[in-house]
Amino acid sequence: MTIEIELKFIATPQAAEKLAEKLAAWPHQHFAARELSNIYYETDDNQLRRWDMGLRIRGVDQRYEMTLKAAGKTLGGLHQRPEYNVDIDEPQLDIARLPAEIWPQGTDVSALQARLQPLFSTHFVREAWLVTFNDSEIEVAFDRGAVAAGELSEPLYEVELELKKGQRADMLQFAAELVAMGGLRLGSLSKAARGYQLAQGDAQRPLRALPLQKIAAKATVEQGMVNALSAALNHWQYHEEVWLRGNPAGKAAIAEALETLRQAFSLFGALVPRKANSELRQKLTRFEEQLEESDIDAETVCFSPCSVEAQLALTHWLVESQWQNWLDDKSKTKLQGSFKRFSDIMLGRINADLKETFVDVQLFNEFQDKATRLNRQLLAVHLLAGAYPAEEVYSWLAGWQELQHAIREKQERGLIQLVNLATRHAPFWLSSGAKAKP
Secondary structure (H helix, E strand, O other): OEEEEEEEEEEOHHHHHHHHHHHOOOOEEEEEEEEEEEEEEEOOOOHHHHOOOEEEEEEEOOEEEEEEEOOOEEEOOEEEEEEEEEEEOOOOOOHHHOOHHHOOOOOOHHHHHHHOEEEEEEEEEEEEEEEEEOOEEEEEEEEEEEEEEOOEEEEEEEEEEEEEEOOHHHHHHHHHHHHOOOOEEEOOOOHHHHHHHHHOOOOOOOOOOOOOOOOOOOOEHHHHHHHHHHHHHHHHHHHHHHHHOOOOOHHHHHHHHHHHHHHHHHHOOOOOOHHHOHHHHHHHHHHHHHHOOOOOOHHHHHOOHHHHHHHHHHHHHHHOOHHHHHOOHHHHHHHOOEHHHHHHHHHHHHHHHHHHHHOOOOOHHHHHHOHHHHHHHHHHHHHHHHHOOHHHHHHHHHHHHHHHHHHHOOOOOOHHHHHHHHHHOOOOOOOOOOOOOO
């Protein structure tokens, strides 16, 4: 088994033409283009997908390799997954040759093999470079071809960075140098994920509300912070795909993701000093200013260096725990404390703030003035409330969301009654708002 550490980018055809020239700036070894074909296998009920596994046979130069990628982590465009490779003589599955311990307990491997069928394929030409950057070796692969499932297909232009030797931080720093040429965006979706999308009919991706951030009850405050910021980044990248595929409402959802990031930094601001993320926040602000331009189109935004540099900086900040260098011992201790207890306190403060914000509001324009504050606090609740029973959280949220909707739809009547209903709802967190002083 190896742990594959890759950073994936979607490229424009124009950027692909600049790649070789850009890479010439570093010591490197070039590998001529080769044709690769990959067939991905699945059961009729997507059993491998439900196990977060991917199984393929790759063919290149009349040689074949069976690969299984097991559950791993994806953050931004950084993919870290255990990978098992087996050389085979012909393009025929033989999953009995994979290590037995990779399968969930009780799996009948023979029965599973009988259920596996080709689901989709990728065919592309790969050109590669092995680049030396600082003390690390990074493979840069440019893939150009297509993903196909049945009669559906879509073009494939990808640049993948794989850490062959050295430090992950070097690969992320190298990526920051590379994206400056423009025409790249971080690819949170693997080739396999895109293939599954096609196999399911390639329906338009719907807008998605920010979900409650599920997290273990015994998680630390630091884990909660990483979870919150990662959720906002995932929300951003998901809606990039929505916008790029023709739904203009994806732009507003990206703006919501940026607001969610701002709220996350605010929630944990007492523990992580502003100077620890000041450069990152500046990049996010520059991108937000670009996004606010009324006539800008999806491709210009999503492939702009401004967007990609901000996402990459956030990814780097999270995976390398860059805030640690700015913490004193007291802050480090607090970050290792209980996220559930932290959430109790913060949710109590949010509850008190919402009551104070709306208690004496009478006029509709006053409600409109306070709508931004309401939106931000409800986003914060989504980042904090994942360790509580979801039905209780949604029940509490419902009252405030009705008020939010009424203000947005300019329903001037009944707003005071909605405030009264929302403020009467019992808190779902362990320590009530009365115990947590704002």
